[in-house]
Amino acid sequence: MSQLSSYHFTETQDWFSHNEDHWKRLFTLITSKEPRVLEIGSWEGRSAVFLLNHLCQDGGEIVCIDHFDLFHTPAGRERFEKINHNLSQTGKPFRVLSQFSFPALMKLLEEEIAVSQPSLQTHPSHHQVVLRKTTEMRIGFLVENQAVEDTDEAMGYGINVVLTVDSSYALGAAVTMRSAVEATPGRITFYIVDCGLEDVDKDKLGQSVNIRDDVTMVFLSLPENALARELGPVWAKLDLHVLLPVERVLYLDSDTLVRTNLKGLWKTDLRGLPLAAVPDVGHPMGHDGIDRKMYFNAGVMLMDLAKIRMNSQSLLETGRKMKNSLFRDQDALNVHFVEWTALSLKWNAQGLGTYANYPSADRDILNLNDMVDPYIVHFTGPVHPTLAQVLSPYVQPPTAKPWGYLGSPNHPFQQDWRSIMEKTSWQGIRSSDTWKENTEREVQRSIQSAIDEFRKKIGL
Known part of the structure; x- marks a missing residue:
């Protein structure tokens, strides 16, 4: 990677660097020598720069999708300027789409359909799956040039x-x-x-x-x-x-x-x-x-x-x-x-x-x-309060969690x-035998702990 000083990253927004070693281990599984990278949610481009400099060091390109608040906020406009600057520092091919994920993906698909020799291969057999995300992904549908009453809500914040x-x-x-x-x-x-x-x-x-x-x-x-x-x-x-x-x-x-x-x-x-x-x-x-x-x-x-x-x-x-x-x-x-x-x-x-x-x-x-x-x-x-806490004259009733043996009296x-x-x-857990058994066990544990402490105190 080029000297870090040439990039414009906000250090307090570094949510990626600690994962670099994990990503590098995945790179060895990728068979293409000139991979085409599509990244959704690029922020200032820290991970995109890493991908260009390491995964695409011998060729390839990246397309970054991020809505940048649709330029409605100073922060969004600043991120857009930073990602373009940062990606340009790599000297490698890149493209930034300032849209929500759904309209941006539709735009890419429409472009591929329109060209005579599409570069995006759309059949599943043409793609290599290295790692599959199983958690749900937020998909943004908001399009630009639309009136927005509540910006935070519209941006999905x-x-x-x-x-x-x-x-x-x-x-x-x-x-x-x-x-x-x-x-x-x-x-x-x-x-x-x-x-x-x-x-x-x-x-x-x-x-x-x-x-x-x-x-x-x-x-x-x-x-x-x-x-x-x-x-x-x-x-x-x-x-x-x-x-x-x-x-x-x-x-x-x-x-x-x-x-x-x-x-x-x-x-x-x-x-x-x-x-x-x-x-x-x-x-x-x-x-x-x-x-x-x-x-x-x-x-x-x-x-x-x-x-x-x-x-x-x-x-x-x-x-x-x-x-x-x-x-x-x-x-x-x-x-x-x-x-x-x-x-x-x-x-x-x-x-x-x-x-x-x-x-x-x-x-x-x-x-x-x-x-x-x-x-x-x-x-x-x-x-589960101790017996001493339950009997203490200084705080009555004693403090305790609602799911403990005493509840919160x-x-x-x-x-x-x-x-x-x-x-x-x-x-229904409170009426179950398991709850009753756990409650009795914790009561007995508190009693026994108090007895043990008493015996230790008097030297028995």
Whole structure:
């Protein structure tokens, strides 16, 4: 490849370079010495440049299709200028079609039909299949020169939502996503960071959420160098800027319940800051282990990943330094992101029916009335609380997840959560023998753990 400085790429939008080695391994399977490449969704042309310089180094060409917002936005026009510049730097044949995929493909087909000796061979036997994509592909039908009332909707733009999930949180994640889909019209893309899901979990999540054509679910695996592989799944939030192929994303914990259209949150002005979040109701000013300042809860975050990528190494270093901090990933995020945009408690209502009702000087600075009719409910606390947590006089009733052995006692939205659960693939699970057996097993485990701890304390 030519010197990188000759290309005009946005470094925070590099969603390809980490895949170069995987693509090169596929190139050895391609038999044509002068391959003709058709790429849909080329953005600034980073992958197209790679294909021309490596796959087509001895001959061949590329046709790139991208709508570039139909030139309705400055960003779209800038991408069009960059891709043409970048491809021209390779010195190899290329063509850029500034259309949505369907009209662009139709244009190519019409051109081939019109010529006397078509260069596109249309019989399936003339094509070599190297790798087949089995997930659904978004096909754009919008044509240029048409009046557009809502540009974002017309361009197929929607909301990007990410969750980090393992098997113990699969049920919670299903409720979170199903509630979001029911409350939010329009396109939603769910990115699921796989922190230990079984195939059956993935199947049930898909069945629970894919109830509309404009809802997409993408599972992402943790790379070998992910912080979550090094320190544990809870740290996956600090890997999102590496994993996701987008610039902006809404992170939701898998113990949340969405009660309103997420578009209002999605369109929040971040004011040039990397993220927006809600103050932590339990510890509004943090805790003794970190500097005293306004402290956010990491269960709901609107993130500008492009901005976060500009200082990503520092974020990972902070995570490693704080791996033993009291609230681990949440503490690390608060230390790293000194400045953030504060959201209303409506977008992350925590501690309802329990510690939110307890008097606290720090809590007095919060407008707790915002949580009376919240937009997103957050069921904080463990899945299965310990015996000590259940009996503690300091927080009553105890906090716990709705799908744990205790449920979420006294929580005003527990029944709403259960109603959504009955619309997922886990419908009827609470009345099953499996549920009852698991509940009893977790109760006995909590009791035995407390007995073991007591014996250890008194030296028996």
